[in-house]
Amino acid sequence: QKEVEQNSGPLSVPEGAIASLNCTYSDRGSQSFFWYRQYSGKSPELIMSIYSNGDKEDGRFTAQLNKASQYVSLLIRDSQPSDSATYLCAVTNDYKLSFGAGTTVTVRA
Amino acid sequence: NAGVTQTPKFQVLKTGQSMTLQCAQDMNHNSMYWYRQDPGMGLRLIYYSASEGTTDKGEVPNGYNVSRLNKREFSLRLESAAPSQTSVYFCASRIGTGSWETQYFGPGTRLLVL
Secondary structure, eight states, X not given: OOXXXXXXXXXXXXXXXOEEEEEEESOTTOOEEEEEEEOTTSOOEEEEXXXXXXXXXXXXXXXXXXXXXXXXEEEEOSOOGGGOEEXXXXXXXXXXXXXXXXXXXXXXX | OOOEEEEOSEEEEOTTOOEEEEEEXXXXXXXXXXXXXXXXXXXXXXXXXXXXXXXXXXXXXXXXXXXXXXXXXEEEEESSOOGGGOEEEEEEEEEOXXXXXXXXXXXXXXXXXX
């Protein structure tokens, strides 16, 4: 079993809709959880981090964490064409960051 | 302030050749990382250095060695390249802990081993 699993996608959503991305992790000792965005041919960049159970909102992005279910999600509201990218879920334990394979999102104009 | 820089950007090697990928950061971060990214596999950790003078293996260390030359620089060496090492390699440095942690990635090195 991989440490971090994401819904494989690709995910296609119309402009203005909500994109929902899911991630599960296997290590119950994981401490912090992240969503990175990666445009094609570019390096990953951090867009959201979450540490405690519940929701965390930042602009059009909402991260949700449920440690009991070992589940992290990312909602992108009012999706824009500029949100078209691969989204990587990442989980940290001490110094090591484990990544999921990523979900590719395409926002249709 | 350049952030994380990597050289070279692209490299083609023949099987059995060696090379060193260079990484440097100017943000005074203690921790640095090397990842490889293959299609459908996400980012996999090769080696990391929690602080100057220390290095540790990650998920896929076989065939690689690293050197943390000083606080700024962390190099990755392929002693005898194999086609399975064809990949995109990213270096990263880290600041903070817990929910304040951020890893900053370099632009990547695209390596093709023939």
